[in-house]
Amino acid sequence: MIEAEHLSKTFTVHKKDPGLLGSIRSLFRRERIDKHAVRDVSFRVDEGEIVGLVGANGAGKTTLVKMLAGIIHPTSGDAKVLGFRPWERSNELRRQIALIMGQKAQLWWDLPAEDCFLLLKEIYRIPDDRYRANLDYLAKVLELKDQLNIQIRRLSLGERMKMELIAALLHGPRVVYLDEPTIGLDLTAQRAIRDFILRYREEHHPAMILTSHYMEDIERLCKRIIIIREGEIVFDGGLQQVVEKYADHKVVTAHLHKNGQAPPQAADVAPLGQVDTCNDLMIKLRVPRGRVAEAAAELLKRYPVADLAIEEVDVGTIIESIQRAKASLT
Amino acid sequence: MSPRLLWSIASVEARKRMSYRLDFWIHALVGLSVQLGVAYLITLALYRESGASSIAGFTLREMMAYYVLVVVIARVVTATEMDHSVSQDIYEGALSRYLLYPTSYPAVKYAQQIGAMAPALVQCVIFIAWMPFVLGVPAGISAGGIAMGAASVVVASLLQFMMILPIQAVSFWADNVWSLMVAYRIVSRILGGMMIPLALFPGWLRDALPWSPFPYLFAMPVDAVLGRVSALQWAQGTGIALAWCAALAVVTAVVWRRGDLQYTGVGQ
Numbered sequence: 001m002i003e004a005e006h007l008s009k010t011f012t013v014h015k016k017d018p019g020l021l022g023s024i025r026s027l028f029r030r031e032r033i034d035k036h037a038v039r040d041v042s043f044r045v046d047e048g049e050i051v052g053l054v055g056a057n058g059a060g061k062t063t064l065v066k067m068l069a070g071i072i073h074p075t076s077g078d079a080k081v082l083g084f085r086p087w088e089r090s091n092e093l094r095r096q097i098a099l100i101m102g103q104k105a106q107l108w109w110d111l112p113a114e115d116c117f118l119l120l121k122e123i124y125r126i127p128d129d130r131y132r133a134n135l136d137y138l139a140k141v142l143e144l145k146d147q148l149n150i151q152i153r154r155l156s157l158g159e160r161m162k163m164e165l166i167a168a169l170l171h172g173p174r175v176v177y178l179d180e181p182t183i184g185l186d187l188t189a190q191r192a193i194r195d196f197i198l199r200y201r202e203e204h205h206p207a208m209i210l211t212s213h214y215m216e217d218i219e220r221l222c223k224r225i226i227i228i229r230e231g232e233i234v235f236d237g238g239l240q241q242v243v244e245k246y247a248d249h250k251v252v253t254a255h256l257h258k259n260g261q262a263p264p265q266a267a268d269v270a271p272l273g274q275v276d277t278c279n280d281l282m283i284k285l286r287v288p289r290g291r292v293a294e295a296a297a298e299l300l301k302r303y304p305v306a307d308l309a310i311e312e313v314d315v316g317t318i319i320e321s322i323q324r325a326k327a328s329l330t
Numbered sequence: 331m332s333p334r335l336l337w338s339i340a341s342v343e344a345r346k347r348m349s350y351r352l353d354f355w356i357h358a359l360v361g362l363s364v365q366l367g368v369a370y371l372i373t374l375a376l377y378r379e380s381g382a383s384s385i386a387g388f389t390l391r392e393m394m395a396y397y398v399l400v401v402v403i404a405r406v407v408t409a410t411e412m413d414h415s416v417s418q419d420i421y422e423g424a425l426s427r428y429l430l431y432p433t434s435y436p437a438v439k440y441a442q443q444i445g446a447m448a449p450a451l452v453q454c455v456i457f458i459a460w461m462p463f464v465l466g467v468p469a470g471i472s473a474g475g476i477a478m479g480a481a482s483v484v485v486a487s488l489l490q491f492m493m494i495l496p497i498q499a500v501s502f503w504a505d506n507v508w509s510l511m512v513a514y515r516i517v518s519r520i521l522g523g524m525m526i527p528l529a530l531f532p533g534w535l536r537d538a539l540p541w542s543p544f545p546y547l548f549a550m551p552v553d554a555v556l557g558r559v560s561a562l563q564w565a566q567g568t569g570i571a572l573a574w575c576a577a578l579a580v581v582t583a584v585v586w587r588r589g590d591l592q593y594t595g596v597g598q
Contacts, residue, residue: 073591104423
């Protein structure tokens with residue numbers, strides 16, 4: 001459904017020295033620099049798949065999504081979405097895709113939502129019966145039936161985002177790009193949006209690409225993630241694979257009884273693994289995968305352990321460290 | 331774009347523009363009144379000081395009628411000029427949303443311009459309605475002239491749109507085209523006959539202007555209504571205006587294609 005091959009995008013930006021002198025100088029001569037937003041990116045997304053596109057600010061996620069949605073042209077490389085080159089903007093393709101940008105309102109601010117939807121009905125040439133059925137379904141699932149006649153600008157942020165979802169899905173797109181759809185929303189609204197996306201995927205099987213800075217979005221919605229750093233893909237695979245590939249250790253936490261004994265010393269437990277915490281209440285170690293059982297047994301033997309937990313490293317922490325890493329990890 | 335979609339977009343734009351009542355009435359009463367008041371005082375002073383009963387073929391009443399018509403017709407023709415909406419869409423990245431829609435962006439913008447003309451038309455009716463009672467009915471006015479004038483307004487609005495589009499598309503490279511738009515406004519208002527009737531211009535300029543697009547923006551519709559152009563002159567002028575629209579469409583297509591490659595979709 002979505003295929004990107006060696007896709008790259010370079011922007012030319014102007015550089016201006018700070019201060020008044022810099023401003024005056026820039027009136028006559030401006031230095032241009034090339035910014036490589038996306039470099040040689042290749043991947044494929046199939047029907048019914050939700051792929052999480054993860055990366056720090058400025059990593060190139062949104063630029064990549066904009067190219068795949070046909071908003072901007074690539075500098076080099078190629079992409080096909082439903083068999084069409086997106087930036088050629090065939091109407092046939094545009095009737096089958098949708099882009100939801102959490103940071104940018106797409107609806108008309110001064111109009112009630114239903115007026116916006118009626119306009120979209122005409123733009124996408126949605127037949128009357130399909131329009132009514134889709135709107136009823138989306139408004140019911142998102143619990144917005146009573147807000148359809150209220151001006152967009154008078155809605156809460158969460159309600160506006162839900163309206164954006166309705167607007168984007170009204171024409172039944174087969175490819176959906178979700179660019180930070182839960183940004184700025186409270187926890188309840190975030191959960192509602194996530195539940196809706198999952199339900200929509202189950203019932204309609206579109207190919208979806210999701211970008212988000214919230215790890216909960218990624219963990220709940222995506223089985224596969226693409227990690228992008230400085231425009232390049234550094235990981236493309238299953239969420240569980242990230243843990244296995246990049247976390248060579250597990251976290252072993254022992255909560256201790258307070259029985260008056262001398263507190264454990266970090267130097268004593270250091271041979272078992274990397275010490276995160278060591279005091280009279282808790283010992284927390286990062287232990288290589290192959291030595292977890294041995295370390296747990298040793299802790300139980302040496303200290304008055306009340307409770308013992310062995311956990312995988314948090315996915316968000318791993319992804320964060322991959323994003324920050326300087327060297328290539330592929 | 332289907333007529334149904336054009337109507338839908340125009341209708342939404344008209345409703346949007348008329349949803350702010352205070353702005354509508356201030357724009358109508360204050361804006362038009364000031365423009366007409368200034369034109370009235372200058373014209374009156376001009377005729378009094380010169381002592382002439384006719385200037386460039388205009389009597390005082392005809393000159394007054396010219397200004398009333400040119401001010402209200404310009405309000406219709408330039409309904410969206412102040413919005414700079416195309417350049418803003420490019421600068422703020424709002425163009426992205428339109429690029430996703432399975433329809434032509436310029437067609438959407440033109441439909442919006444038609445919608446924006448609706449409140450301007452209401453304002454025009456309000457102001458033109460009192461003209462016969464204050465100024466009388468100017469001698470040259472006829473049903474045929476009014477029909478030609480109305481057709482000229484339609485052509486003028488298209489021409490205005492086609493002239494603005496390539497200028498605003500400069501935003502693909504320059505971000506801010508406000509000063510370009512101001513320059514366009516000044517030139518088009520002077521050479522279009524909005525400041526003073528074209529009959530007052532020097533002969534060489536009067537001869538050259540019909541080959542430019544400007545007289546068809548404001549002067550032609552007004553002259554047609556006042557019966558100052560023959561049917562043949564009107565037809566020739568309309569032909570030239572439409573030829574300009576076609577030429578500007580080609581220019582816009584070229585500029586747009588190159589600008590599209592520059593578009594980054596960044597903004598607010």
